[in-house]
Amino acid sequence: MKGLLIKDIRLMRSQGAVLLAMLILAALFLGVVSSDVEPFFVVAYITIFLSIFVASTISYDEYDNGYLFLMTLPITRKKYVNEKYIFGILISIFAWCVGMAAGTALMIAQGAKTGAGEWIGGNLMYICIAWVFMSIMMPLRLRFDSEKARYANIIMFALIAAVAYGITKISQYVPENLLRNVSAFFNTLGNNGILALCAGIAVAALLISYICSRHIMEKKEF
Amino acid sequence: MMLEINGLVKKYKDFALNCSMKVERGCITGLVGENGAGKSTSMKAVLGLISYDSGDIKLMGKSPAELREAEKEKIGVTLAESGFSGYLKVKDIVPVMAAMYPGFDRERFLNLCRRFNIPQDKYIKEFSTGMKAKLKVLVAVTHDADFLLLDEPTTGLDVTARESILDLFREYMEEDESRSILISSHISSDLEGLCDDIYIIHEGKIVLHEDMDKLLNEYGLIKADDGQYARLDKEHILSVRRTPFGYECLTDQKGYYRENYPDIVVENGSLDEAITMMTGGERL
Numbered sequence: 001m002k003g004l005l006i007k008d009i010r011l012m013r014s015q016g017a018v019l020l021a022m023l024i025l026a027a028l029f030l031g032v033v034s035s036d037v038e039p040f041f042v043v044a045y046i047t048i049f050l051s052i053f054v055a056s057t058i059s060y061d062e063y064d065n066g067y068l069f070l071m072t073l074p075i076t077r078k079k080y081v082n083e084k085y086i087f088g089i090l091i092s093i094f095a096w097c098v099g100m101a102a103g104t105a106l107m108i109a110q111g112a113k114t115g116a117g118e119w120i121g122g123n124l125m126y127i128c129i130a131w132v133f134m135s136i137m138m139p140l141r142l143r144f145d146s147e148k149a150r151y152a153n154i155i156m157f158a159l160i161a162a163v164a165y166g167i168t169k170i171s172q173y174v175p176e177n178l179l180r181n182v183s184a185f186f187n188t189l190g191n192n193g194i195l196a197l198c199a200g201i202a203v204a205a206l207l208i209s210y211i212c213s214r215h216i217m218e219k220k221e222f
Numbered sequence: 223m224m225l226e227i228n229g230l231v232k233k234y235k236d237f238a239l240n241c242s243m244k245v246e247r248g249c250i251t252g253l254v255g256e257n258g259a260g261k262s263t264s265m266k267a268v269l270g271l272i273s274y275d276s277g278d279i280k281l282m283g284k285s286p287a288e289l290r291e292a293e294k295e296k297i298g299v300t301l302a303e304s305g306f307s308g309y310l311k312v313k314d315i316v317p318v319m320a321a322m323y324p325g326f327d328r329e330r331f332l333n334l335c336r337r338f339n340i341p342q343d344k345y346i347k348e349f350s351t352g353m354k355a356k357l358k359v360l361v362a363v364t365h366d367a368d369f370l371l372l373d374e375p376t377t378g379l380d381v382t383a384r385e386s387i388l389d390l391f392r393e394y395m396e397e398d399e400s401r402s403i404l405i406s407s408h409i410s411s412d413l414e415g416l417c418d419d420i421y422i423i424h425e426g427k428i429v430l431h432e433d434m435d436k437l438l439n440e441y442g443l444i445k446a447d448d449g450q451y452a453r454l455d456k457e458h459i460l461s462v463r464r465t466p467f468g469y470e471c472l473t474d475q476k477g478y479y480r481e482n483y484p485d486i487v488v489e490n491g492s493l494d495e496a497i498t499m500m501t502g503g504e505r506l
Contacts, residue, residue, distance in 0.1 A: 002321040002322075003318045003319070003321035003322035004318075006317050006318050006321055007307075007310070007314070007318045010310060010314040010317075010318070011307065011309055011310065011314075014309065014311075014314075015309060060307050060309045061307055063307055063308050063309060063347070064303075064304070064305075064307070064308050064347070065301075065303050065304040066304060066305065066306065066307045066308070067304070068266070068271060068301055068303070068304035069299070069301050069304040069305050069306065070307075071269070071270075071271055072269050072271070072294070072297070072299040072301070072371075073294065073322055074291040074292075074294035074295045074322050074323065075291065075294070075322070076290060076291065079291075221271070221272045221273065222266065222271040222272060
């Protein structure tokens, strides 16, 4: 496990460093040039993009039939999946910290007045979103090779967009009192409650995704 | 016994592997056959990289499904078409190896890299074929493995580099008598000078298993015209091939034919002849 983590960190260090630098620069540039860009956006942008990049370390493993050799090293299929998720969670936390640093710098530069609680709490939500994205991409990436996974990703995101659009459309036809009840429910939860709910959803997504990935990896032929 | 494969069957749409073989402790066993004969498939099955339909495989007493970290630490592998990710450099591999293999000898690995001119600060994807091949071997021999499983380890190497790599395998065996190697190669001369015994695989089946010494000393190629072939005792003929001038026959007792048929040409056997005859000739 330690060996795999070192491998992925080394891969990420060489390949991800450029991406990270670009993300930070682009985010700050957007923030300074267009004052419309919220510091929140900067955090979300960096956290989510870098977390998505985690799944692409699977492509680096796969490059030039590399999987075959990787599986002859002293690891098991189970440990490989464990490592990918642990690495993903670590990177999302790291990306979030970098995003927070960039976002906070931008916030100070813009002179925005956001309370510390709201700033941190609001941004924690993006880790949850990053985990949900990761949960979707990881099993897809393990199941399909890089070419097919690209299509699978596009289809998946199109589906999410369609479902989200569908829900907003359907919500117009949902009885008024039901909507009121739902919104009342969220109001009673408060900010912390909503954050806890999102965290719960993200963790559940990760768990389901992990179980799927384990299953996919067990069945994989190299 | 280091490795024992009994009745391994793996079926694909257009290919079926049906193979039994053994690798004894202290021995270097060779596996030869043309591309697509089943060498890599057998090795993948041994390592648990693919499932198989039936048969029994025991590697250091464990089936492929039972291989855990502890067993895999004791195996060194080179695969023909796979290695560390091309997006890594040698200096990235060193800490990975050190974390994965308790027996990894960092100093020896780095010394060998220098000896074989493997750059440390260059992406593996930018390596030449020869450099990649050398790196794979160095990775396999520097972590105190008990068993090396080498699929075409000398492919892409020039003669001098090949000899140095073969010497590394000899050194590896001399360090500990209980070690073993299973090696596949297209280059017969590599195997002739290295292996204790040899398996020839053809269309998914083992067509010959023989001690290398016996193959080189007792096998022969009989060249006979139609008349000579007709009166030839076929008892010790393994395989026959029709040629424009008559027949070529592979025998495992050239002395018998030299003694009893002084008028017939019996050439010394070689691995190349054995492969050609066992895969291209008609087996008797």
